[in-house]
Amino acid sequence: xxxxxxxxxxxxxxxxxxxSAQEVYRLMQREGESIGLTxxxxxxxxxxxxxxxxxxxxxxxxxxxxxxxxxxxxxxxxKNCGDTVEIEGGAIEKWAxxxxxxxxxxxxxxxxxxxxxxxxx
Amino acid sequence: xxxxxxxxxxxxxxxxxxxSAQEVYRLMQREGESIGLTxxxxxxxxxxxxxxxxxxxxxxxxxxxxxxxxxxxxxxxxKNCGDTVEIEGGAIEKWAxxxxxxxxxxxxxxxxxxxxxxxxx
DNA sequence: ATGGAAATGAAAATCATTTTCATTTGTGAT
DNA sequence: ATCACAAATGAAAATGATTTTCATTTCCAT
Ligand SMILES: [Zn+2]
Ligand SMILES: [Zn+2]
Ligand SMILES: [Zn+2]
Ligand SMILES: [Zn+2]
Numbered sequence: 001x002x003x004x005x006x007x008x009x010x011x012x013x014x015x016x017x018x019x020s021a022q023e024v025y026r027l028m029q030r031e032g033e034s035i036g037l038t039x040x041x042x043x044x045x046x047x048x049x050x051x052x053x054x055x056x057x058x059x060x061x062x063x064x065x066x067x068x069x070x071x072x073x074x075x076x077x078x079k080n081c082g083d084t085v086e087i088e089g090g091a092i093e094k095w096a097x098x099x100x101x102x103x104x105x106x107x108x109x110x111x112x113x114x115x116x117x118x119x120x121x
Numbered sequence: 122x123x124x125x126x127x128x129x130x131x132x133x134x135x136x137x138x139x140x141s142a143q144e145v146y147r148l149m150q151r152e153g154e155s156i157g158l159t160x161x162x163x164x165x166x167x168x169x170x171x172x173x174x175x176x177x178x179x180x181x182x183x184x185x186x187x188x189x190x191x192x193x194x195x196x197x198x199x200k201n202c203g204d205t206v207e208i209e210g211g212a213i214e215k216w217a218x219x220x221x222x223x224x225x226x227x228x229x230x231x232x233x234x235x236x237x238x239x240x241x242x
Numbered sequence: 243a244t245g246g247a248a249a250t251g252a253a254a255a256t257c258a259t260t261t262t263c264a265t266t267t268g269t270g271a272t
Numbered sequence: 273a274t275c276a277c278a279a280a281t282g283a284a285a286a287t288g289a290t291t292t293t294c295a296t297t298t299c300c301a302t
Binding site for chain 2: 063115119
């Protein structure tokens with residue numbers, strides 16, 4: 001378990017809170033920071049483990065990372081431009097709990113994501 | 122634009138309506154069908170273009186395809202033994218639609234999965 | 243049968259991500 | 273300050289899915 005290099009997080013912030021590992025790396029290079037691609041990957045993974053950033057997938061499968069408030073929430077993602085809206089889980093929070101109980105599952109978590117075309121696309 | 126090889130679609134059906142290109146390919150090989158991996162990829166792409174199949178991403182980024190007509194459902198997965206129960210989306214279905222409309226999104230799909238420990242674990 | 247278009251697939255290329263491993267850096271004890 | 277050891281780093285190689293190339297085969301209309 002490696003700890004995240006703080007410059008990676010700060011770069012992700014500066015990127016507008018939305019970038020792939022490769023983009024964070026290129027950004028740091030352009031700004032003259034000396035860092036290896038491997039460290040960027042490791043740092044982002046560590047931030048994901050610590051739930052400081054979220055990871056989603058672009059349409060082409062590349063993983064993109066974004067700063068994420070700690071409150072539990074879900075995402076509405078444009079599958080064309082990648083624009084993301086954070087939304088409340090609403091009814092599905094209860095749905096997950098009920099379904100789990102109904103089948104005798106404990107310690108449950110859930111994922112839920114909506115994807116489509118945003119109004120601009 | 123190539124046309125889809127019908128054996129690919131039939132294999133995807135047989136796979137239970139949820140498989141990656143590599144899995145479809147391996148399945149066809151195992152059953153003695155002669156086909157190239159390239160053709161499997163091309164056929165699946167073509168089926169996606171024609172909206173006959175849906176494409177999503179696994180957590181590891183691999184693309185998975187499923188028949189659109191398949192009854193839509195979700196999964197309750199044991200994170201210890203992997204046991205899976207198919208469940209109805211219930212409240213989620215409406216939630217996704219409402220959230221999408223609220224933010225002006227069109228052509229929306231969604232993913233939702235519950236994971237926890239099953240009664241045996 | 244003939245010519246051209248579409249389909250096929252083996253092999254190479256691409257590209258994100260992971261793994262390996264040798265080196266550097268940081269920390270704490272003496 | 274010195275030594276010892278653990279953690280962090282990064283270059284290079286490996287991995288693995290997907291795409292591209294391109295030569296060959298299959299189809300189809302004339
Ligand atoms: Zn968009
Ligand atoms: Zn939720
Ligand atoms: Zn279990
Ligand atoms: Zn659903």
